[in-house]
Amino acid sequence: MKPPRFAYAAPESLEEALELLKEHGSEAKVLAGGQSLMPMLNLRLLKPAILVDINRLPGRDRIDEAEGMLRVGLLVRHRQAERSPLVRQSLPLLAEAVRQIGHPQIRNRGTLCGSVAHADPAAELPAVLAALGGQVVLRSAGGRRVLPADQFFLGFLTTALEPEEVVEELRLPVAPPRTGAAFLEFSRRAGDFALVGVAAQLAFDAAGRIAAAGLALTGVGGTPFKAASAEALLRGQAPSARLFAEAAERVREEVDPEADIHASAEYRRHLAQVLTRRALEAAWRRAGLEAA
Ligand SMILES: Cc1cc2nc3c(=O)[nH]c(=O)nc-3n(C[C@H](O)[C@H](O)[C@H](O)COP(=O)(O)OP(=O)(O)OC[C@H]3O[C@@H](n4cnc5c(N)ncnc54)[C@H](O)[C@@H]3O)c2cc1C
Numbered sequence: 001m002k003p004p005r006f007a008y009a010a011p012e013s014l015e016e017a018l019e020l021l022k023e024h025g026s027e028a029k030v031l032a033g034g035q036s037l038m039p040m041l042n043l044r045l046l047k048p049a050i051l052v053d054i055n056r057l058p059g060r061d062r063i064d065e066a067e068g069m070l071r072v073g074l075l076v077r078h079r080q081a082e083r084s085p086l087v088r089q090s091l092p093l094l095a096e097a098v099r100q101i102g103h104p105q106i107r108n109r110g111t112l113c114g115s116v117a118h119a120d121p122a123a124e125l126p127a128v129l130a131a132l133g134g135q136v137v138l139r140s141a142g143g144r145r146v147l148p149a150d151q152f153f154l155g156f157l158t159t160a161l162e163p164e165e166v167v168e169e170l171r172l173p174v175a176p177p178r179t180g181a182a183f184l185e186f187s188r189r190a191g192d193f194a195l196v197g198v199a200a201q202l203a204f205d206a207a208g209r210i211a212a213a214g215l216a217l218t219g220v221g222g223t224p225f226k227a228a229s230a231e232a233l234l235r236g237q238a239p240s241a242r243l244f245a246e247a248a249e250r251v252r253e254e255v256d257p258e259a260d261i262h263a264s265a266e267y268r269r270h271l272a273q274v275l276t277r278r279a280l281e282a283a284w285r286r287a288g289l290e291a292a
Contacts, residue, residue, distance in 0.1 A: 003041035007050040013057065017166065018141040020052045026163040028052050032114035033077065035106050054166065065090055065174060069135075072170040078107035078115075090174045092286070093132065093181035093201050093214075097124040100183065103191045113167040116152075119159045122193040122219050124183065125170075126153055130216035130224035131199035132172050139168035146171070149224070156222035176212075178204040180287030182279040185218070186271050188262070195219050195263045196271035200279035202234070208289050210234050215247075215280075220257040220272055227251050230276070239284045248277035 011017040021028050029048035031037055032055070040046045054060075054074065061075040063084055070091050072081065081087050081098045088095045101107055101115070101124055115125045116136060128134070129149040136152045138145050138161060152160050161167065175181065185197030196219040205211040213234040215227040230247040237243050252273035259265045 001042050001044065003038070004044060004047045006041075006048055008053065009050060010053040010056050014060070014139070014166075014168075015141075017052055017054055017057065018139065018164070020050070021164045021166070022141045024050050024052075028163065030054055030114075030117070030166055032074070032117075033106075033110040035102070035110040036114065036118045036120070063087060068174050069171045070094070070174055072112050072172070074111065074113040074166060074168055076112050078102075078110045078112065079104065081112060082107060091132075091172055091181075092175065093183055093199060094128055094172060096181070097128045097183040097197075097199060100124055100185055100194070100197070102193075106191075112170055116170060117159065117161055117167045119153055119157050119223075120193070121156055121222050121224075122195075122197075124185070124194070124197055124199075124218060126224040127197055127199040127216045127218040128183065129170065129172065130226045131201060131214040133214065134173070135171040136167055137169040137171060138162075138165045140165040144168065150226060153223040158222075175201065176203045178206075178211075178287055178289065180204075180283040180285065180289075182282035182286065184275045184279045184282065186275060193219075196257075196268050196275055198272070198275040198279040200276070200283045202239070202280065202283040202287060204239070204287055204289050208238065210237050210239055215251075215276070217251065217255065217272055217276070220255040220268055225255055227254070227276070229254060234280075239289070241281065244277050244280040244284070247280060248273045251276045 027049040031051045031053040060073045181201040185194035187194045201214040203212040213231040217225040230250045257268035
């Protein structure tokens with residue numbers, strides 16, 4: 001099917017883009033990589049009067065590190081983050097998650113900010129943001145606001161983003177020393193959206209105990225599931241296979257997925273448990289402290 005008719009604007013500055021969004025409000029849609037928006041237009045799930053194409057905005061495709069945070073600009077493509085030595089070094093969890101998004105063709109065009117704005121419940125990046133306690137920077141003609149992940153994701157494809165705002169930047173805390181991380185997921189075919197995915201990061205203190213744990217899941221609800229009680233269970237403990245199995249059991253008990261055409265609720269719960277245990281074990285191994 002072809003998309004409905006729409007007007008098209010390609011502003012050359014962020015200010016110009018924000019003015020257009022202010023003028024057209026909910027009649028406008030931002031076009032970033034188009035990897036989710038174009039299918040939705042073709043299926044006539046959306047009928048915006050105007051598309052505001054942000055691909056020409058200068059200087060917005062940067063990944064920087066400042067004040068302990070990795071900052072991802074609104075035109076950074078998945079592929080760029082996947083190949084970035086800075087991301088690999090400062091935030092291996094993000095590097096591993098982004099590699100598992102769709103296919104190379106999708107990663108060449110899709111943006112990290114677009115993925116977060118779209119808030120697909122099966123997407124990898126919202127879970128990474130939730131696991132790490134990341135922030136979403138929102139910008140409108142009226143100013144800027146910064147929301148933590150748990151206040152940004154509200155439900156299925158629903159966020160706190162207002163029609164006149166863009167996601168300007170993602171901020172993710174850089175992994176401290178003695179950290180290991182893993183993003184594990186299960187999908188039926190390579191490149192498909194995952195049925196369930198787990199983002200896990202463990203930071204260890206000098207004595208080898210777990211100083212901080214970040215754990216969140218995708219595919220088990222409308223928003224990323226922050227496994228706060230499993231994180232609390234892990235914090236301060238000496239790592240062991242038994243501890244990780246206990247944390248994974250807690251995740252299994254607390255997630256409340258719905259059945260859909262892809263998987264039953266019970267199967268998703270099972271995946272949540274198995275992948276959590278494996279992700280925590282991998283994070284431990286990758287920190288280089290296993291059996292220390
Ligand atoms: C076959 C296929 C497989 C895929 N597999 C995966 C997968 O496994 N995991 C995954 O996470 N994703 C997957 N995707 C989606 C892909 O990652 C998209 O790139 C991403 O969801 C949206 O990013 P985009 O830049 O393409 O945004 P667009 O498609 O341009 O926009 C998506 C939505 O976000 C809004 N938007 C975009 N950028 C901004 C912004 N900066 N500020 C405000 N609003 C904005 C748009 O208005 C629109 O509503 C897949 C897509 C396809 C087609």
